[in-house]
Amino acid sequence: MWRNHIRACPAIALSLLLHVVLITQVQSWRTQQDQIEKFRARLRQVPRFEPKRLANTKPRNVPMRQMEYHRQEARVQERPDLVAPDQDIPLLSPPELARVLRPFAIAAKADTFSPEVSERQAERAMASTEALRDSLRGESLDLLRVQDLAAAGNLPAVVLIDPTNRRDVTGFVTLRRVRLRGAGGGTRGLEALARHMRDHTQLLVQVDPRKHDYFLNPELLRDPIHFLFGGGGLRLSGDWPLLQVGEREKEMLRQYVQGGGLLFIEGSNRFLQSAAQLMQEVVGADGGMRPLPPTHPVYHAFFDFDSGFPSEDKGIYFMLESRPTTWDYPIRAPDEVVEAAPNVNPDLEEIAQPAQPPAGLWGVELEGRLVAILSDIRLHDAWVGSMALNENTALDLQSGPKLAAGVNLIVYALTREEGTAVRRALPAWVQKRPLDRPSPAIDDTSSRADPDAGFDESLYDHLDGALAVVCSPLGASFGPGSVRIRVGGHDVELFRDDLQGVLLNQLPPGEHWVEIAWRGKSETALATVKGRQISTVTLSVQRLAMLHRILVEVQPDVVGYDDWLHTFDDLEVQEIFLEGVELFEE
Structure with missing residues (x-):
């Protein structure tokens, strides 16, 4: 009898192990779903991103005004001609160069203002002017590499x-x-x-x-x-x-x-x-x-x-x-x-x-x-x-x-x-125009904007956006070790243990592959960046006994810059502005 019990022990141990693994996976899946719902709840509390528009003036309904027309009883008398007709002024022919310069040659040498010398001087002056103008614009129009x-x-x-x-x-x-x-x-x-x-x-x-x-x-x-x-x-x-x-x-x-x-x-x-x-x-x-x-x-x-x-x-x-x-x-x-x-x-x-x-x-x-x-x-x-x-x-x-x-x-x-x-001067086709940034007084007209007027949101498609990487669950930090993020041709490595998130600014709009290396593991995800808005990516760890892997989830909700900062103001988030030459191609 005891031999049968001994034979059943491995099966019982295997069954217990499988149950523990199953319960752990279910609990981890539920925790992950709860955290995703918490992030979505925060992001959904933010009002929908509405681009600010300039004020549109409605046409006013001004009442029509009618004016009475009074006829004039007296006849209009013609005034006599007080001004004599214009006389034809004869056209004067332009004087020759030698005649114009002759009065200035009183105390000069005999051949100083002669017609031949004056014409040669004028030609040299015109040639030097053309040469100077060509030298000023020559470098910017050169087609040299x-x-x-x-x-x-x-x-x-x-x-x-x-x-x-x-x-x-x-x-x-x-x-x-x-x-x-x-x-x-x-x-x-x-x-x-x-x-x-x-x-x-x-x-x-x-x-x-x-x-x-x-x-x-x-x-x-x-x-x-x-x-x-x-x-x-x-x-x-x-x-x-x-x-x-x-x-x-x-x-x-x-x-x-x-x-x-x-x-x-x-x-x-x-x-x-x-x-x-x-x-x-x-x-x-x-x-x-x-x-x-x-x-x-x-x-x-x-x-x-x-x-x-x-x-x-x-x-x-x-x-x-x-x-x-x-x-x-x-x-x-x-x-x-x-x-x-x-x-x-x-x-x-x-x-x-x-x-x-x-x-x-x-x-x-x-x-x-x-x-x-x-x-x-x-x-x-x-x-x-x-x-x-x-x-x-x-x-x-x-x-x-x-x-x-x-x-x-x-x-x-x-x-x-x-x-x-x-x-050397920059080529004319490379020179950049200075950026004209609107002042807040001009941009702050949302209260007076016409709500019925249409607005093309594609105007913001050419502006830079941002990507936020936040630890999950909310309030967790990256912990010891470094976090390496590769996105948009840039490579960012963080070494602060107390950070709970990072905000990467100045990303071009469009789809970007996000690769995150953390705690010896690496994971990628496809995120969509929109102009003047922030896309959120959550980073979490899934453990099973001695094994663990990282999970990278892209949140579907995209919100405005100021609204995102206000929603996650309780987290320690570091802002990084990506600029300069890209280190690699996506």
Whole structure:
């Protein structure tokens, strides 16, 4: 008998397990349906989206007025002609050029106002006027491509700046590699940066395959920027200094920075000590250096780095905007140890990790203009690491953010006022008209609008919309870990644990695939975005014992911007404005 009970135990355990799974699934399905109904209830409480319209004036029914007509008893008498008829005025023939100019030749030479000379002067004046007019409108009507200008090889850099958007800068630049004693332009790092800029900007960036030994070629004076990385140049003639430049090269460098060129120098702290000494000799007493503040244009030329480039810590400095210039570059603790011990291997600094944070970007100024940047945040190593086959190497070196920092460096060198890049006018068919935004007083006329008048809601189809991603159930947060959202060609990653939702603005209207990666899982959904309205997507987790999956649900109700914010004002929602170049195609 007991053997039959033993045989029945597995069946009973399996039955219990199946019942538990079934009950859990039913309970999860009911909870999910309840949360969907709660979201729909909130969204349905919002009044229907009604576009605001301008006031239409109704025609007023004015009573007809009749006027009496009184006949005039007296006859109208004709007035006599008081004005004589107009006489025919004879037409005067225009005087000849020689007769007009003859009275002004009283005290001049005999042939100054002769007819032949006057006609030649008039022709030259007309020709110069036409030439001036053609030069003013010529650039905007040229049918030349940027690729054709770059292929001609006449100019090292040409830039076309859009005043309405700093990221719409177009043009080309050819980066040349210079090799000095102790420093050089590198090889793979600049090629990786050029490839990154061709992929993510509208600039055609190329690297000249030739290498220029020593800074002696006059053609180098035309380049907008030169890169000098420590240890990548010619062999040193001694142990110190780590950057050795001859007198002729110093004179050429002086002409380069005075003419608007920019130097980017990067390396170890001991190398930058030599670079600072060299720049002091090149710039002279009229210059100095100091840390670049986070508000400097180099941090906002293309991408925004409000706290400095990656690996920088601007918190170690105070009042950077008003800090006076100096020639004392900061020394890190390992360098002081090396300097104090002559028998210590000087390469220990490259092996040991620095105990102090890097000094960051320091700018060398000449008469208030930035002429050189000193960096110890290893941007070049990150550029080289971006081409490594191992993705962990690129992640450890922060290759992505530091490539974006390199984009800012080149864009800043091309677009700054005192730079050497040639500026051309935007083509006439590319120039944008300024946006005229209506004032609230004009737009706030809904109370006086005619309710019977028709309105075409398709007028809003060309305006941007928004997409909201909210955690379910209501009040839940994303929790630990990051949330990655890909939509509309943009990639957004969030790291805040307390967020309960995110609002993605400036999405073009239409259907968008939304891909969300959260807690090690990924899910996609198709959402429809409408102009000036917000579409809502809920994100939840479905668990079964140790297993879990994420659910992405698109709510059918689409509401207006202000109404949505008012409905979900009790949630911690972060707003993100999507702008710039799309990172990928949907």
